[in-house]
Amino acid sequence: MDTVPAPSSSTELLLRPRQLRELVRGVPWLGGLDDEALEVLLKDTGVRTLASREWLFRQDAPARRVYIVINGLVRLVRSGRDGRLATIRCVERGGTLGELSMVSGPGSYLYCAEALRRTQVLAIPAARCREILDRHPECRAEFMSRLALELTERLEDLALLTQADAMSRLVSYLLRQLPVGHHRGQQVVRLTIPKRWLAAQLAMTPETLSRLLARLREEGIITIDRQRLVVLDEHALRDFLLDDD
């Protein structure tokens, strides 16, 4: 199923064993493996290449693999019981997909994964991951931290989406993207995902997002160039949040 792809000039470079090892090492809950275990793990992996808008896996499907993004961009989408869709977040190089299925009872994916552009992922059999979590307590601990982080981020999202007005949601999002140790000067936010999907994530239309960003720009609070957004005045930005209890 996941075979080693034909060596093309553009992909070959990214698929060298050494780079794959680095990639896996970069995953916190896999980084603690000794060299031997890592080699064993890598033997069972394969690379899968996705076209833009292709689905990697579907929500509720049996989770047979866990993925690490090699390059490209994947968005995670939750479809509600009634068929409504919600963009949860996007994953870039080094991020993992489907690892939450390790904890879900029957081992099914908790969301859909869709490539937003040409994307390559490293596929690891889920059974291998389970073995690792069983046998390596330090990996398990890291994985639990990962779970807590995920849960915390989703709770943050909820706090964000509960905001009544669109500007508050946008500002909350921007403030969340800022580095923790907030320096006085300019702070850069990389808009990793297309604005269209960011708008969906913030529960507004692309038009509204565009207008709100324009307004912040006109007031001299931010500047935007492509995917590079610079916050010039964090304090002024914070003033756009409304109060309630």
Added chain:
Amino acid sequence: MDTVPAPSSSTELLLRPRQLRELVRGVPWLGGLDDEALEVLLKDTGVRTLASREWLFRQDAPARRVYIVINGLVRLVRSGRDGRLATIRCVERGGTLGELSMVSGPGSYLYCAEALRRTQVLAIPAARCREILDRHPECRAEFMSRLALELTERLEDLALLTQADAMSRLVSYLLRQLPVGHHRGQQVVRLTIPKRWLAAQLAMTPETLSRLLARLREEGIITIDRQRLVVLDEHALRDFLLDDD
């Protein structure tokens, strides 16, 4: 700190050892304990009584205890980094509070817990819970399921809140409350939480919620009596959902 309360006519009944045992047994990830372990656990527990609007614990505080609700009602609130609040859910008798801290790195609460009326909770030292999870694999497995469920529900909430219009959010909520095996006839939904807080959870004002429910009632799709809401026509309800991609 958590001492056995003075026996008053209203509380005494609820605090009999036998009933406490039943309560703990009802928690899935504690129910698997043998009698002996359960008795040991109960020895370390205490009951805490909260007045209405009193805080049981605050988000990010070190989690020293896990709680089981004996009676009353507690709402879980997440406060965003910017100070905004979001009602996550409410917990009734038999539900647990703060158990998610078992998985968060430093062991801090992931949200605030506030009593919505006079409420009593059983307090269990977090260290005891950790021991149980370490020593009893079957409890650990149940706890993992609990985690997955929590995560899934939060994702459902996100899918719900991403909906643009208020009616869709309300309908999604109602559909989610319906029993899974959907019978043709009438289906009852118990509105456990005050409408005011339900409105907050659905990211709308109480006035809007009231109007939307009135509209559904006028159209003969639901009936409401106190906390008892009956869905007369599930299909018609579903038609209120808007479509998007």
Added chain:
DNA sequence: CGGAATCTTGAACGATTTCAACGGTAGTGG
């Protein structure tokens, strides 16, 4: 049972969506 809080309903305002059209960008294929 009494008081406080919640729930309901009305009207006006404000915010966001919708529809439509345009400029720009990126990716494709010649």
Added chain:
DNA sequence: CCACTACCGTTGAAATCGTTCAAGATTCCG
């Protein structure tokens, strides 16, 4: 390498939806 095309992002104007403010009815808790 450049032109072409399709999609994304932006901007404008009108309509709709939801909020706000205010007052009354009801319910719930102690």
